[in-house]
Amino acid sequence: SKTYSHDAQIADSAATATAIISGVKTGARTLGLSQTVKYGNCASHEGAETQSLFVLAEEQGLATGVVSTARITHATPASTYAMSASRNWEDNTFIKGAEEDCPDIARQLIEWNHGDGFEIVMGGGRRHFMTTDQADPEYADKSGRRTDGRDLLSEWATKSDAHVYAFDQAGFDALDFASNARVMALFEPSHMNYEVDRADDGAGEPSLAELTEAAITRLSRDEDGFVLMVEGGRVDHGHHAGNAARALGDAVALDDAVAKALEMTSAEDTLIIVTADHSHTMT
Numbered sequence: 001s002k003t004y005s006h007d008a009q010i011a012d013s014a015a016t017a018t019a020i021i022s023g024v025k026t027g028a029r030t031l032g033l034s035q036t037v038k039y040g041n042c043a044s045h046e047g048a049e050t051q052s053l054f055v056l057a058e059e060q061g062l063a064t065g066v067v068s069t070a071r072i073t074h075a076t077p078a079s080t081y082a083m084s085a086s087r088n089w090e091d092n093t094f095i096k097g098a099e100e101d102c103p104d105i106a107r108q109l110i111e112w113n114h115g116d117g118f119e120i121v122m123g124g125g126r127r128h129f130m131t132t133d134q135a136d137p138e139y140a141d142k143s144g145r146r147t148d149g150r151d152l153l154s155e156w157a158t159k160s161d162a163h164v165y166a167f168d169q170a171g172f173d174a175l176d177f178a179s180n181a182r183v184m185a186l187f188e189p190s191h192m193n194y195e196v197d198r199a200d201d202g203a204g205e206p207s208l209a210e211l212t213e214a215a216i217t218r219l220s221r222d223e224d225g226f227v228l229m230v231e232g233g234r235v236d237h238g239h240h241a242g243n244a245a246r247a248l249g250d251a252v253a254l255d256d257a258v259a260k261a262l263e264m265t266s267a268e269d270t271l272i273i274v275t276a277d278h279s280h281t282m283t
Contacts, residue, residue, distance in 0.1 A: 003277055006035040013236070014087035016277035017079035022050035031075065031105070032083035040086050042095070042102035054080045054227060058115025063222035065118060065215045069192040069208055069250070070233025071125025073105045076277050080229055081118070082108045091128040092148045104128075110152045117159075119182050120215045120228070126167060126186035129153045137167050138203045142189050156184050169204025177217040194234050194246040195253040208232055209256040216264045225269075230257055239280035251282045 005015035008028040015028050026035050032052060038044040054064050068077040073090040082105045089095050092104045103111065106128040112118065127136070129152035130144025146152070157165045159182070166172050166185040175183055187205040192198075198205060206214070212230050219226035232254030238247025261272055 011278050012087070013075035013277045014079070017076040018050065020275070020277055021053050021079045024050045026050075029087050030085055031078055031087050032081075033085065037085050042085055044085060045083060045102070049083055052080065054229075055114045057227040058117070061115065061222075061224045063119045063219040063224070063226040064115075065120030065219050065226065065228045066123070066231075067120065067208070067211045067215050067229065068123040068231035068233045069253075070123060070231065070237075071128065071191055072109070072121060072123035072186060073125050073128050074191070074233060076231050076233060077123060077229065078105050078109075079277075081112045084108070090125070091145050092150075093145055106146075106152055107150070110155050117182070119222075119226075120218055122183065122185040122187075122211050122215065123231075123233075124186060124188040124190055124192040126153065127189040129156075129186065136189050139189065153184070153186075167203070169206060172206050172210075172214070175214070177214045178221070179218075180221070181218070183214075183218065191234060191237065194238065194250055196246055196249040207256070208250075208253045209260045212257040212260045213264065216261060220264075230261070232257065235282060236280060239282070247280070247282060 003016035003019040005011040005028045006025045012028050014031045015026050018026050018032055024034050026033060027039060029039055030037050032050055033045060033048040034050055037048040057064050066077045066080045075087045084105055089104045091106050095102055095104055127145045131146045131149060131151055132144055134144045136142040153165055157163050162180050163182045166175060167187060172185055175181060192205055193201050215228055219228055232250050235247055235250045238250055258274055
């Protein structure tokens with residue numbers, strides 16, 4: 001699995017995740033676009049679009065899902081649905097003067113209309129889907145970041161009677177993943193907690209293994225099959241912080257998630273690939 005970027009010896013998650021999802025090498029800090037795109041230049045999108053594995057899956061009638069302990073608008077999970085000249089355009093406030101021509105990453109997720117859309121979206125990052133006058137449901141001192149007046153969480157929930165949203169452990173536990181529900185669950189304003197800190201979260205949040213079990217339960221209802229990305233996104237963050245305990249804790253949590261996926265599937269009809277968009281020391 002060679003995910004190096006087109007223009008940098010040390011790659012970032014946007015370019016490398018794009019390589020995994022589309023098979024195309026591209027420039028650092030760009031998502032879902034080929035190497036002809038210019039970083040931060042919305043006008044350079046035209047003609048640079050790539051074909052995502054998730055688009056191909058949806059267009060062939062498969063179910064799709066994305067799970068991450070990072071923000072769901074962060075580079076790796078966003079590679080499943082977004083095309084952006086900057087990985088930092090997670091909500092409209094990061095784009096200056098070109099929002100209509102260049103939709104932000106959170107908006108692209110809600111407006112993603114390939115096939116019948118995602119069945120499962122679970123991770124962190126709800127602040128990018130909420131407006132500045134919306135209080136966070138878990139933290140009284142936090143609010144959303146959007147200044148365009150769009151409550152994207154409500155937009156998701158009103159897509160159909162099957163679309164549901166959860167933000168804490170109780171909401172997650174109440175969901176019926178053996179149904180036809182289309183689930184968005186965002187457990188933190190930013191990234192989910194490190195595994196070693198998860199028990200201290202007041203509202204609670206599921207482990208990566210629990211999220212994986214729920215996602216496979218839901219997606220395996222589709223007799224045509226499914227494509228699922230599961231990211232242990234905070235392994236990377238522990239390394240960036242020089243925090244070995246938290247990096248290792250999340251590496252173990254990823255291992256638990258892989259074990260759950262192996263337990264729930266058969267090698268006769270399911271391919272499981274364990275890799276990294278880019279690696280740190282705990283490969």
